[in-house]
Structures are given as C-alpha cells and as structure tokens.
Amino acid sequence: MRVAAGLYRGGTSRGLIFSASDLAMYSQRAREYIICSAMGSPDPDQRQIDGVGGSVSSLSKAAVVSVPSRDRHMVRLSKMGEEWAFPGVPWADDVSRACDAETGYDAVYRFGQVPVSGGTGIDWSATCGNMMSAVAIHTYMKYWRHFRPFLLHVDPGASFTKLPMRILMANSGERVTVHVPLEKRGENAWFLSSKADTHIAGVPGLAPGILVETPLPSSPWPTGRPLDTLRLGDQDIRVSIVQAGLPTVFVHAADLGVSSDQIVQPAHVLDTDTQLHERIEALRYQAAQCAPDLQRQWSMSAPKVCLVHPRTAYTTSGGTHVPANAMDILVRAVSVGNFHRSIMATALSALAVASTCPDTVVYEAYAAGGSMPCASSKDRASSLLHAFTVGQPAGTARSMVRISKEDPARTPTAVVMERTARRIMHGFVDVPPHELLRSKGTYFGLPSNKKH
Numbered sequence: 001m002r003v004a005a006g007l008y009r010g011g012t013s014r015g016l017i018f019s020a021s022d023l024a025m026y027s028q029r030a031r032e033y034i035i036c037s038a039m040g041s042p043d044p045d046q047r048q049i050d051g052v053g054g055s056v057s058s059l060s061k062a063a064v065v066s067v068p069s070r071d072r073h074m075v076r077l078s079k080m081g082e083e084w085a086f087p088g089v090p091w092a093d094d095v096s097r098a099c100d101a102e103t104g105y106d107a108v109y110r111f112g113q114v115p116v117s118g119g120t121g122i123d124w125s126a127t128c129g130n131m132m133s134a135v136a137i138h139t140y141m142k143y144w145r146h147f148r149p150f151l152l153h154v155d156p157g158a159s160f161t162k163l164p165m166r167i168l169m170a171n172s173g174e175r176v177t178v179h180v181p182l183e184k185r186g187e188n189a190w191f192l193s194s195k196a197d198t199h200i201a202g203v204p205g206l207a208p209g210i211l212v213e214t215p216l217p218s219s220p221w222p223t224g225r226p227l228d229t230l231r232l233g234d235q236d237i238r239v240s241i242v243q244a245g246l247p248t249v250f251v252h253a254a255d256l257g258v259s260s261d262q263i264v265q266p267a268h269v270l271d272t273d274t275q276l277h278e279r280i281e282a283l284r285y286q287a288a289q290c291a292p293d294l295q296r297q298w299s300m301s302a303p304k305v306c307l308v309h310p311r312t313a314y315t316t317s318g319g320t321h322v323p324a325n326a327m328d329i330l331v332r333a334v335s336v337g338n339f340h341r342s343i344m345a346t347a348l349s350a351l352a353v354a355s356t357c358p359d360t361v362v363y364e365a366y367a368a369g370g371s372m373p374c375a376s377s378k379d380r381a382s383s384l385l386h387a388f389t390v391g392q393p394a395g396t397a398r399s400m401v402r403i404s405k406e407d408p409a410r411t412p413t414a415v416v417m418e419r420t421a422r423r424i425m426h427g428f429v430d431v432p433p434h435e436l437l438r439s440k441g442t443y444f445g446l447p448s449n450k451k452h
Contacts, residue, residue: 001437003034006138006426007052011130011419012202012342012394014054015039015061015114016429017138020086020093021071023064027083030436035062035112036120038429046117055116057336058344061128062112063135067143068098068105086110087124088170098168105168105175106146107139113301113336126246126301127169129345133210133421136165136178137192141423144190151182151190159184160193162211169245179211198420201316201395202342207420214245214349214415216401222247223290226359230286232279240360241287242350244415247294247303249287250354250361253332256280258307263332264314267339267393270332280305280334306333306347308362310369317341317393327391328355329366342394349415352388352399356412385416 004022008015016038023031036042039060040051053060064086066074074086074093091097092108111131112122140147140163147163154161162179169176181193198209222243230237240250253263256279262270270276284305288298297303309330313323333340333347340347354362385400401412431437 002428002430005429007424008134010134010421013130014059017063020064020066032122033436034431037431039114042117060114060116062114064110066108068093068095089173092170105166108168108170109135110170123299123301125299127171133419136180137421177213181208201397209418220353222293226357242354244349244353246346248347248350249303249305253307253309263309266317267341270339300336308365310365316395327396328389330391343392348399352401353412355388
C-alpha cells in the first residue's frame with residue numbers, strides 16, 4: 001500500500017509532511033506505524049537505513065496538516081473515539097472556530113517527533129518551529145484555493161506579496177502567523193517565491209525568506225520566576241526556564257562542568273561525553289518538577305536544555321571561524337538526547353525572550369561577554385523589535401522579540417524570526433503490510449479488504 005507524503009526541509013530540520021485527509025482512514029496507531037516505517041524507525045543501529053530519516057532527532061520529524069474549512073470530515077472523525085482521533089486539542093478542526101473573524105486560523109499543524117531507535121511511539125506533545133515554515137509552503141501548495149480571497153485583494157500592480165498564514169499548533173492550541181513570500185506569474189496567478197535572498201546557519205546557500213511570528217503567553221516563565229535553583233547531586237544549579245512555543249531550560253555551561261575549551265567543540269564531539277549527557281538529563285527531569293505545566297509537558301522532546309556561555313570565538317562544524325563580536329552569546333542546545341547540530345527554533349525564540357530580562361542566566365552570560373543590550377529597531381508604529389544573535393555549532397542565528405512601546409516593563413509580546421524551507425520531493429511512501437493496517441477503510445464505510 002502507499003500513502004501520499006512530501007519530504008521537506010524546514011529551517012534546520014527535515015521530515016515528512018502528510019495531509020490529515022490522507023491518513024484519516026487509519027487508526028492513530030496505524031498512522032504512527034505508517035510514519036515510522038517511512039522514516040526507517042526503529043533502527044537499533046540508529047541509521048534509519050530503511051527509510052528517509054537522518055539518524056538524529058532534527059532529521060526524524062513528521063507533520064500532519066489539515067485545513068478545517070476544506071477537510072470538514074475531520075470533526076466527525078474526532079467524535080468516533082480515541083482510536084481514530086488525531087492528537088492535539090479536540091477542537092482543532094472545528095470549522096466554526098477556524099473561521100472566526102478574530103481568532104480563526106487557516107491550517108492545523110500536528111508535529112510528531114519520530115523515534116530513531118526505540119519503538120514506533122511518536123511524541124505528539126511538542127512542536128517544532130523550524131518545520132513550521134515547511135508546513136506553511138505545503139499548505140499553500142495543496143490548499144491554494146483557500147487563500148484566493150486574500151490574494152484577490154492584493155494590489156493588482158504588485159508582483160510580490162507576503163501571505164499571512166495563520167497556523168494552529170494542535171499540541172497547545174496556540175496560533176502562529178507565517179508570512180509566506182509569493183510572486184505573481186500571469187494574471188492573478190500567485191506562486192511560491194523563487195527569490196533566494198535568505199541564509200540561515202546550518203543550511204547551505206540561499207532560499208526565499210519566510211517570516212514566522214509566534215505570540216508569547218502573558219508570562220513566559222512557567223514557574224512564575226525568571227530564575228530558579230535546582231538540586232543536582234550535592235550542587236545547586238541556577239537555571240532559567242522559558243516557555244516560547246516549548247519549555248527550554250537555560251543553564252550556565254560552567255555550572256555543568258563544561259569548560260570554555262569544551263563548549264566550543266562541535267556537537268558530535270560533545271555527544272561523546274556520556275557523563276555530561278547524564279547530568280543534562282537529570283537537570284531536565286528536575287526542571288520538569290518545578291511546575292504542574294512542566295510536568296504535563298514532560299516527554300522525550302520537552303523540556304529542551306540549552307547550555308549558555310559568554311560570547312567566544314569558535315570554528316563552526318563547516319570550518320568557518322566565527323569571531324566573538326559576531327554574537328551576543330555562545331550556546332549549545334540539547335534535543336532528544338543529542339547536542340543539536342545547529343539550534344532548535346523554539347530554543348532560539350526562548351533565548352531572545354530571556355535576553356530581555358536581567359534576572360536570567362541568559363542575560364548574565366550575555367553581560368559577562370561584555371555585550372551591550374542589542375539595539376531595538378522600529379517595526380510597527382506601536383512596537384519595537386529587539387534582536388538577539390547566538391553562536392551555535394553551524395554558525396550564528398538571530399531571533400527577535402516584539403516589545404510594545406507603551407509597556408514600561410518592556411515585556412515581549414511575540415517572537416519573530418526568519419526561516420527558509422524547501423520541498424525536496426513528493427509523491428507516495430510505500431508501507432509494508434502490517435496487521436494495524438487491516439482497519440483501513442473503516443472510517444469511510446469501506447470493507448477492510450477492499451482496494452481503493
């Protein structure tokens with residue numbers, strides 16, 4: 001059997017994207033088998049040799065996308081019982097909610113972290129900011145008719161526009177706006193832009209820039225504090241836990257015994273330090289006990305951990321020298337048991353948020369490097385953008401936070417960052433027979449042995 005899918009790069013991540021309508025006829029367990037089979041999981045040798053996965057968490061991802069106004073059967077599916085329901089908030093595909101003039105959304109994004117070596121249980125509890133950009137271009141290519149009303153109101157003389165696509169993150173029920181660059185070819189025929197004008201560290205070359213804007217909760221501190229102290233063995237460790245799409249724990253590298261010489265090493269070298277990974281995992285667990293929300297989100301994907309260090313010159317994994325003055329802070333992020341080869345978009349967002357508060361370990365590392373607070377630039381009439389640049393294994397990466405001019409406390413209201421994405425290939429994934437797939441066709445009232 002086969003299922004339609006596309007292989008995408010989104011930011012510095014890569015994974016398969018499926019349309020929910022193509023998976024609706026299968027139970028949730030069967031969907032996970034289909035996805036894991038396509039990715040080549042599980043693989044005890046951690047190579048995902050029998051699929052398209054890339055053997056590390058950032059290259060072993062999946063997304064399921066639906067457009068409620070076009071996939072109206074999804075609401076009926078959610079009422080058929082837990083076996084058939086897609087993961088996420090139960091109202092995600094409610095058409096009336098999606099069409100609300102004030103709080104509506106165009107698409108629903110369900111992110112799955114696919115295991116590399118252990119089982120076929122996909123973690124649907126988290127999200128991925130990098131893959132968000134890929135989800136946006138997939139949605140436009142498949143559901144372009146949904147966006148025609150907006151495009152009909154674009155200035156007829158314009159040859160370029162940015163489509164503000166509202167995407168609901170099903171895991172949390174929060175909404176993100178992705179500004180997709182489009183170019184006109186012919187009369188009112190809008191295609192994805194081919195203007196390669198943006199580079200992000202960790203991805204070779206240039207590609208069209210995609211702006212992702214994520215609103216922040218009223219308080220980005222899930223514990224209610226920008227600074228917490230955790231007990232690790234016989235040592236007190238100061239951390240800052242930030243919620244910006246996904247909870248991230250920031251800790252001074254030195255407090256985990258990581259020297260200035262070690263922190264600049266490539267991610268694959270840091271991964272060989274098994275004792276360091278044990279300390280990080282113990283810290284991650286302790287952090288998750290600090291608040292009920294963190295306990296509920298605990299999984300292999302959350303919270304993330306990020307080691308911070310004052311800005312320091314280093315050499316990227318590609319052999320490029322990065323001077324200290326090219327960054328505000330040096331970081332090494334950890335995701336699903338491995339040091340990230342660049343940095344997760346959610347951690348990059350959280351770093352920008354934490355850099356605005358003097359009481360965080362991020363700001364402390366920032367100040368220890370001799371950095372002055374980053375200059376803010378005008379964005380909208382009522383807001384400013386505060387930029388923050390980090391040094392990560394593949395180079396430097398920047399994110400920004402929007403701050404209201406009227407707020408004397410200068411509280412960040414949204415994170416803004418530029419990503420790129422590309423559809424690498426699309427078609428069908430072939431899935432080996434399995435007993436889980438015998439339920440195929442039940443939803444549509446078709447006999448399970450009927451071919452279609």
